[in-house]
Structure formats: structure tokens, C-alpha cells
Amino acid sequence: MSAAGISAVIPTLDGAATLPPLLAALRRARERLPLEIVAIDSGSRDATPGLLREAGARVLDLGGEPFGHGRTRNRAIAAAEGEIVVLLTQDVEPVSDTWLDGLLAAVTEPNVAGAFGRQVPRGASPPEQYLAERNYGSSPRAITRADVRRFGPGATLFSSAFGALRRAAWREHPLPDIVMSEDQGWARAVLEAGWELRYVPEAEVYHGHRLSLARAFRRNFDSGSSLASLRLAGGAWRAGAAHVARELEWIGRRHGLGAVPGALLYEAVRLAGFQCGRLERFLPGAVGRLLGEAPRA
Template sequence: MARYKAAVVIPAKNAMQVLPQVLDKVLAQRTAWPFEVIVIDSGSRDGTKEFLRAESRIRLIEIAPESFGHGRTRNQGVAAADAEFVAFLTHDAEPVDEHWLAKLVEAAERDERIAGVFGRHIAYPSASPFTRQDLDQHFRGFLQHPLVVHKALDAEKYQRDEGWRQFLHFYSDNNSLLRKAVWEKIPYPDVEFAEDQLWARAVIEAGYHKAYAPDAVVYHSHDYSFTEQLRRAFDESRNFTKYFGYRLSPNPRQAIAAMGKFTWQAFRQRLDPAYGPVTFTDRLSRAAQRIALVSGHCLGANHSKLPQGLADRLSLDNRLFKS
């Protein structure tokens, strides 16, 4: 019998700008049962480790930077957790209210076949209007389907429809919770990217269910620079090709056409007034981000054709694992 109903695991590195606020929200969670909080620090140099060592309510696990892996480190956190359920946050994902954790567990307890639950993300108030709208639209789309999904909903569609498979294995460890008994059979893969979606695909194909908890909400958003967006899109596309066989924007001519389309949209699109006024700078940044996104996807889908040195310079993953 596990000691706790749930544990919250947060991988962290050089996170002092955001982690204290995140932990304040986590420790303030209101539940009918006790929970533990585990932070795994991989070599912080900005005071994060010292802050965590002084916090008696946090269980700190320190690992060497070179031992970090997205799947490997989360496996370490789950193994350390003495809990029935293990929730994940990234160190920059802040629960919106005091009921975030209870809502994730509530969703998981609806059916013992539910292996994992993911919650909703909303943008930080400081995010651009486009980022706020993108996140809202993305997570609103999950409400068009059952909150609990599994392969048997339409096994034939799962075999033939790539988009349906992508939908079924969408999962985000920025805001998620898994059932430890399932993890003991199907742990996270030790990969450099998409450990969460690879795990979700594995449990879906094993016959388990996945749930969406729209009321378990975190603030989590980024307004990337052109270079950041390009590199992240490159890794996303390269690894989706590697692990899932999906090629994002592989045709250079189509990619150029898409860049033109997205640039036009950036300067012409009308946003809901609820997202606030849209400045020329917002539109210029949006155009640059969309160009970087499509460029990165195209380069990533064709990474095998690039000189190895260029591919290494483009990849944030390689920089992470070599640092």
C-alpha cells in the first residue's frame, strides 16, 4: 500500500526565476489526502539547489547534469515516489488554483483502466495575444471528443488515420499524472524528445485509457525568439520523424508557400478582443515565429540530408545532452 495518494515530481535546473512561485502553488494544493513533492535537480548553478535544500516540505533528489534524460529522470522520480499516482510539472508550469492536483487525481479515478491524465495549459498574462489564443484553441479542441479516449473507440480508424493516432497519443508532462501501477509495466522510454507522447502511445496500444482534465489548469507558455522557435521546431520535426514516422512540412516548396500564408495571416488576422490589443510588434513577432516554425519543421523532416555539423548546430536537444 502506497503511503500517499499522489506525488508531484518536478525536474529542475537553474530555475530560481520561476520555481519558487510554482512550488508555492503546489504546496498550497487542497486535497482530501496527503501528497508529497519531489524535485529532481540536475546541476543548478543559480541557487536552485540551495533554495530546495532549505525547504523542509520538498524532497530533493540531486543528479549530475550528464545523467539527465527526459524519460530517464522522470522514471527516477516515479520510482522514488511512494504514491498511487504521480503528477508531473516542468519547473515553469504553475498551477492556476488550489485544486489542480485533486482534479488530475479525480480524472484518473473515474476508471482503473486510465493510465494517464493530462491537464490544460493557459498562457501567462504576460504572453502575446497570439500565444494566448493559440493555447486556448489547442486545448479547446480536446473538448470536441470524449474526455477519456482509448484505441478501441475506433480500432480501424487508429490503423488508417495518422491524425487520429496523433490525437490519441497527445500527452504533455508540463501538466500530467500517471498511475504508478501502469508505469511499473510500461515505464517512460529513455529518449531525448517526446518521452511523454511515446509513453502515451505505448499505453494506448497496450489497451489502457487516457484522460483529459480540462479543470486541472497550469500557466505555461513561451514567446520564443526566431532562433529558439527554429531550433525547437527542428527537434520536434526530426524526432517526430524518428519516433513516430510523421514528417512535418517535408516539401520545401510547400513550406515556402506556408510561410507566405502565415505571414499574411499574422498581419491580417483579427483576434478576439478578450486577448487585448494587438500591436504591430506583436504581428511582426508572430510572422517571424511562424516562418521559424515552418522552416524548422522542414529542416527537421529533411535532417538526414543536412551536413551533420549543421544539424548539430540547429538542435537544442544536442546542446542539452552535450552540456
């Protein structure tokens, strides 16, 4: 592997409050790995650019270009030098100093296009805790083309919040330029091309969200729109109902029955957003811009 055999790519925007633990972990990783840090910034007005440069990162500026989950990451990956690219968000916090080891080992296995690690929720709502436990459990797994057929609500094939990809696979299949779920779209493309993916639970970061009802609707509107464009949203009503039933049972056991009504309201809003997003292609563009969270043309 060359001196820049591994590249960490981080899209940033006003991330000064959350970046320091991640940058400290990356600095420590550079002491033992051939690692470069490439950030692509969307016009931060806080101390983000300075923190990145102090950590030795190369900072790319979008220069007023709208952020796109796939498009912006593709630009940063193209500018990076590593044959292995670690995708991160600015609000993940590594759990230990070995957080990258399992990912890097997995992504260099033959025929593996990418690997993603465990995301441990901290400060997340009960529904988001359930999603994290379902998607980021303690057992490693290999993900193959068969998993695309089993994909359903709440499922994850890969994660661009904390994952690593092989540049050779990215050259064949860049991240799709869609409003959200670019990681699921990329995963589907590489899996259908015959590659495999890996889930590596010993690679851990803290990462979670506590979304308001309004943000839950908007984010899931984007998710429904993106997954519909990828033809990954079929049968969502039946699968969604089964997902919610399992979730409410889990929340009742974990948090008590008093937490169930709030979770049911949250899931109703989330499902409404997702189903509306599935129909975005039939709606005027202004409606999508109003209801979604991610930028649109």
C-alpha cells in the first residue's frame, strides 16, 4: 500500500462542536496507518475548516455548489489518493483506537467491495435505538446479492456514515446522485455486479440522532423518494407494519409501556414521510423541496 493507501473522506458543515473526537482519533490512526484525511466543506461559518487543517486534513471547498450525498462524496473520493476510502460523517466518535482495523481487514478480502462498522446510539430516541440494534448487532455478517431481495424498511446494506470501500469497486460503481440513501444505492449496484460487502461489529463508533417529528418526516420523505428511484421501496406497507410491530414490542420491553405511544406517533410520522416520498416523482418540484430535507435542483 502506498504512503496514502487509505483515505478518510468527511463531508462537513459547521461541525466544530462534534469533529474534535473524530479528528483526534484520526490523528492517532495516522501514527500507525498510511492515512490521509480529505474533508469536503459546504461553506462552514464556524471553526470547522481550521480544525480540519490543524488535524492535517486536506480541505476541499464546494464553492457554493449544492451538497449532494452521493455527488459530493464522489468528488472527494476522486480527489483522494487512497485505494481504500473510509467514509465518515462529522458526528461519529470512535469507541476505541482499533476502530478502523476490522474495516480495513474486511475490505481487503477478495471480492469485497466495502465494509461497514457498528454504530452505537448515544442520545438517540427509542425508535432510533431499535433501528441501531437491528442493523448494527454483535454478529458479523457477509452481505451478498441475495440480501438485495430481502431488503426492507429499516434494513441496511452499507453505511456511508462509517464504512470503507475499495476504490476499484467505486470506479465501476460511483455513489448514485440521489437525494439520500446513496449508500444503499451503491451497495445494491456492487452486490448485483457480483461483489460482496461485510458488516464488522468490532469496528465501532458512537453515532445516533434524536429527531423531532418534523425532521423525521422530512428525512423519511427523502428516504422514500431515493429508495423508490432505486426500486428498493416495494411492498413497504406490509413490511413497514411488521417492522413497527417488532419495534413496539422491543420498546415496551426495553423502555416500558409508557414509551410505546410516543414511539407509535413517531413511526406514524416516519411512515407518512416515507410513503409521501415514494410519490415524489409524481409531485411538482416545489412540493419535494418543501417536504424533503436534502437539497434539490
